[in-house]
Amino acid sequence: MKALVVEALWEPREGYLPAEKETLLRRASMGSQVWKNPVFEIKDVSVPDIGVNEVLVRVKRCGICGSDTHIYENDMDGYILFSGPARFPCIIGHEYSGVVEKVGKNVDTLRHGDIVAAESIHWCGKCTPCRSGAFNQCQKVELIGITKDGALAEFICAKERHCWKIDSLRERLSEDDVFSLGALIEPIGCAYNGIFISGGGFKPGITVVVYGVGPIGLAAVALSRLAGASLILAFDTIDERLSIAKSMGADLVYNINELKNTVIQPRDIVMERTKGVGAELQVESAGAAPFTVPEMENSLAVNGKIIYLGRAAASVPLMLDTLVSGANSIIGARGHAGYGIYNNIIRLIASGRLNVKEMITSTYEFKDAIGAIKNSTTRTDGKSLVFVS
Structure with a gap:
């Protein structure tokens, strides 16, 4: 499959000493202190395998986030501007919607053909913050498109518990708009x-x-x-x-x-x-x-x-x-997981009370995804969307 992959150099700044775990996993706690000279390239990569509790999603829309812009932009020394956790190489993109293509054997709330939007905060469900309901503060959090392969690709592997069906939007919106507004749920959720x-x-x-x-x-x-x-x-x-x-x-x-x-x-x-x-x-x-x-x-x-x-x-x-x-x-505040956030936003959009389509100011074909990120550095758009498939 085609995917937009970001690679960068692991070169900690002078005076910044990564923890042993950061070095071992090549996962920086502060990306701007470690990752240098990022390179963006559309590549042929393998379609991801799914586990028993996961689904394979054919990506339809993926938004360009300020985090993506901050990975693309460098400071005077060549370091990325994104200050959160980051691991490369990584398929970028985390605001997405798509169609369920395949389900794991233990998945029982989703089926082939369901239209979904998915959380980009991948919480573990086992640490104390998660078990206390603070999913966005998960101690083992993975950030889709930043520390874990993301959605600027033909397919993405997602856990069942992170996916939300958005078929209800079909009652009011065209199919194109269902996918486009579905990709907005993540930033609205923040x-x-x-x-x-x-x-x-x-x-x-x-x-x-x-x-x-x-x-x-x-x-x-x-x-x-x-x-x-x-x-x-x-x-x-x-x-x-x-x-x-x-x-x-x-x-x-x-x-x-x-x-x-x-x-x-x-x-x-x-x-x-x-x-x-x-x-x-x-x-x-x-x-x-x-x-x-x-x-x-x-x-x-x-x-x-x-x-x-x-x-x-x-x-x-x-x-x-x-x-x-x-x-x-x-x-x-960080993130959008838990507390009925996705469900409530989906219901607000489906009801017609939350009108956010005007936020979308530019769209791109997947082949132009790098250009979309480059153009995002002007910061004149509301939301830029990439039509992946």
Whole structure:
């Protein structure tokens, strides 16, 4: 089968000493500290074998994620920008939908021909976090398309427990749209998990501020509108994405680069628009914490929450007394597994209440998948989809 494979050099940075297990498994805990000079190539590889509890999925759609972009991009020394766990060589791609081609002998909830979307957080189900319900914090987690072969390929092997049937979307959508929107469930799930699971949700009527309106930020806008936010403000540096955010439910959008030419800061806008109260919920999905966190910290309402979804290997100074005085909180969130997240998003899309098709702004054939990732570095798209088959 054809697959987009990424290879890179294992060359730990000076001053970074990988743990013995990292070296043994060639699995870096922080990819940006170890993997250098990535090479992307569409290759002929073997169709994966499946185990008794697994299914073989013929991939139909696969989204390009910011994580893929950060693996493609290098810093001045040639190291990838992705700061999470990574292992290469690896078939890239983790936001996907497809058709079940083959099932293992112990699989009883899926059958040949089922249309599915699948979680990219592969949790073990055995460690203490998993057994406590914290699947996204699995101690043995594998990340599809980053530490384990992914979905920019004709076929992918997936565990039954990570797959969700999306046949119900056929009642409202065309088959093409079923596959395309199915591939969006993964990034939407990250926003859902951050706002409603890790963040505990919110009361209708609050103000929500979103920094960074890539796909996860756009999902945060759409979900917040659906959940009853009375005012949604979105900040980004790219006009194209801000325009999409407006169409998906943001009331007011602001280009941060344009604000830099004035004395006005995002915090000033938030305080002005909330009449000095501040925003009850602020979502960081830009991965730019050194800039965004101080802005959010200084424009939080009493009992306000910062939901940190963006990934960046950065430290940020905080005025902790502000958090104490306002009874505020900063909550980190990763992933989309568990808690009925996939099931609820599927039902919302099937009902017509969650409209996210506008998020898709470009599509590519599989032969152009490398170009799709290259183009993602401009960060002007909402979601780019690769039509695999």
